[in-house]
Structures are given as C-alpha cells and as structure tokens.
Amino acid sequence: MNARVAAPRYSRMKYRTDATAAALTATLGLAAASWVVAIRQMNGTMDMGVATRLGSFASFVALWVPMMAAMMLPGAVPAVLRRAHVSVRAVPLFVGFYLAVWTLVGVAVYALYRPHGSFAAGAVVIVAGVYEFTPLKQHFRRRCRESINSGFELGFCCVGSCIGLMLMQVALGVMSVTWMCAIAILVLVQKLVPAKAAIDAPIAFAIVGFGMLIVIAPSSLPGLTSTM
Numbered sequence: 001m002n003a004r005v006a007a008p009r010y011s012r013m014k015y016r017t018d019a020t021a022a023a024l025t026a027t028l029g030l031a032a033a034s035w036v037v038a039i040r041q042m043n044g045t046m047d048m049g050v051a052t053r054l055g056s057f058a059s060f061v062a063l064w065v066p067m068m069a070a071m072m073l074p075g076a077v078p079a080v081l082r083r084a085h086v087s088v089r090a091v092p093l094f095v096g097f098y099l100a101v102w103t104l105v106g107v108a109v110y111a112l113y114r115p116h117g118s119f120a121a122g123a124v125v126i127v128a129g130v131y132e133f134t135p136l137k138q139h140f141r142r143r144c145r146e147s148i149n150s151g152f153e154l155g156f157c158c159v160g161s162c163i164g165l166m167l168m169q170v171a172l173g174v175m176s177v178t179w180m181c182a183i184a185i186l187v188l189v190q191k192l193v194p195a196k197a198a199i200d201a202p203i204a205f206a207i208v209g210f211g212m213l214i215v216i217a218p219s220s221l222p223g224l225t226s227t228m
Contacts, residue, residue, distance in 0.1 A: 023084035023091050027077055030095070034069035038180070041066070045175045051115045052175050063175075064106035069099055071184040072158060075144075075191030079154050082147055094151035101155025105163075109170055116171070118218030124171035125211030128164035132204035137161060144191055162187050168207070 041063045045055070054060045073080075076098060083094045131137050140160030148154045159166075169176075169183045186203070193199070214221060 019084045019088035020081055023080050023088060024077065026091070027073055027080050027095065031070055031073035034066040034073070037066040038063065038070050039177055042175050042177050042180070048115075049173045049176070050118055050121045050171065052173060053115055054110055054113055054174070057110055060110050061103070061106060064109070065099065065103055067180060068102035068106065071180065071187055072098075072102060072162075074184075075188045076154065076158070078145070078192070079148055083149065083151075086149070094154075097151030098155040098158070101152060101159060105159055105166070109174075113170060113174070118214055118221075121171040122211045122214030122216075122218070125168050125214060126208050127211075128168045129204050129207030129209075129211055131164035132200065132207065137164065138195060141190060141195060145194070158191075161190065 045063070073095070076095075080091060080095060084091050137160075140157045143157040144154070144161050148157065165183050165186055169179045173179045190200075
C-alpha cells in the first residue's frame with residue numbers, strides 16, 4: 001500500500017522537477033540568445049548618446065524586443081518557475097504576454113522619443129532616481145516578487161517597477177550596450193533581492209547625483225556623445 005501511494009507522489013515530484021528544469025533552461029536560454037541578438041544589432045547601429053535617432057519603426061522594434069527579453073527575463077525566472085509548477089504548457093504563453101507588455105512600452109518609446117540634449121537626459125535621470133523612493137515604485141517592486149499567474153499582469157507590475165531605470169537607458173543612449181548592461185544589472189538585483197533601505201537608498205541617491213552631474217558637467221561623461 002505504501003509503495004502504491006509513494007509511486008504517484010514520486011511521479012508528481014519528478015514531473016515538477018523536470019518541468020522546473022525545462023522552464024529554467026528555456027527562459028535563461030532565450031535570455032542568453034536575446035543578449036547575443038541585441039548586442040549584435042546594437043553594434044551595427046550608430047550610438048550617438050543623447051542624440052541617437054531610432055530609425056524606422058520596424059528596425060527599432062526588432063532591436064527593442066530582444067533587448068527587453070535579454071534584460072527582463074532573468075529577473076522573471078522565479079515567476080516563470082512558479083507558473084511551471086502549475087502548468088508547464090502555460091509557460092510559453094506566460095512569457096509571451098510578459099514580453100508583449102514590454103513591446104507595448106517600446107511602441108510608446110518610439111512614439112514619444114526625440115533626440116535630445118544632456119540637460120534633458122540629466123533631468124530624466126534625476127526623476128528616475130526620485131522615483132526609486134516613491135511608494136508606487138515599492139508597490140510594484142513588491143508585486144513583482146509575489147505569485148502572479150498572468151504574464152500580462154507580471155509585465156505590468158514589472159514596468160511599474162522598472163520604468164524609471166528604463167527611461168534612464170532611453171535618455172542616456174538607447175542604442176548603448178554599456179547602458180544596457182548597467183541597467184540590466186540594476187533591474188536583476190531589484191527583482192531578485194528583497195527591498196532593503198540600506199541598499200536601495202544609496203543607489204537611488206547615486207542615480208540622482210549622477211543626473212545632477214550630467215546637468216552640471218555633461219562634458220565629464222563622453223559616453224553621452226557620439227561614439228562613431
């Protein structure tokens with residue numbers, strides 16, 4: 001009797017383990033492939049810092065989607081694995097809706113973005129740093145770490161949590177591999193590490209200070225100008 005009971009339990013545990021491994025491998029594999037695609041595309045474009053032009057809508061979306069997959073999927077792994085425990089077949093749809101939300105953000109960026117100067121870039125960075133202190137930011141960051149069954153909802157919460165950091169990248173150099181890597185690290189840390197004032201406050205102050213430096217002494221940051 002015990003053996004008969006244990007066998008189904010073992011099968012369920014093995015299924016969950018296999019599902020978790022498959023979801024983890026697929027998610028991180030997609031993120032890694034997206035990094036390769038995004039970096040190759042960025043290296044083929046003209047990074048002009050704050051004066052960067054986005055080009056055609058099709059070419060921008062073709063860059064934005066793998067860029068978001070590369071930057072956001074690693075931090076979404078815990079949510080993807082929770083979804084895999086429920087239904088591994090639902091994982092592709094979950095990830096698809098998650099990236100669809102970030103694609104919509106890209107459409108908005110394309111519609112609103114204009115080449116700008118260092119003062120505007122610095123102002124955006126300051127606002128991004130201030131946003132890090134707000135209850136709204138903390139609310140969405142907390143929601144990103146909770147159990148969410150909808151990829152669309154996770155994407156919405158993730159946008160609410162990361163929008164300040166993403167606007168930083170857009171303002172400083174949307175085609176810059178350097179800024180992409182820097183922002184991706186911040187996003188990943190904030191998604192995987194619980195909020196702690198001792199860590200978060202210095203980062204937020206540093207972002208505000210960085211924005212002020214851009215406004216006051218833009219020439220001290222050559223990365224804001226064209227690298228071509």
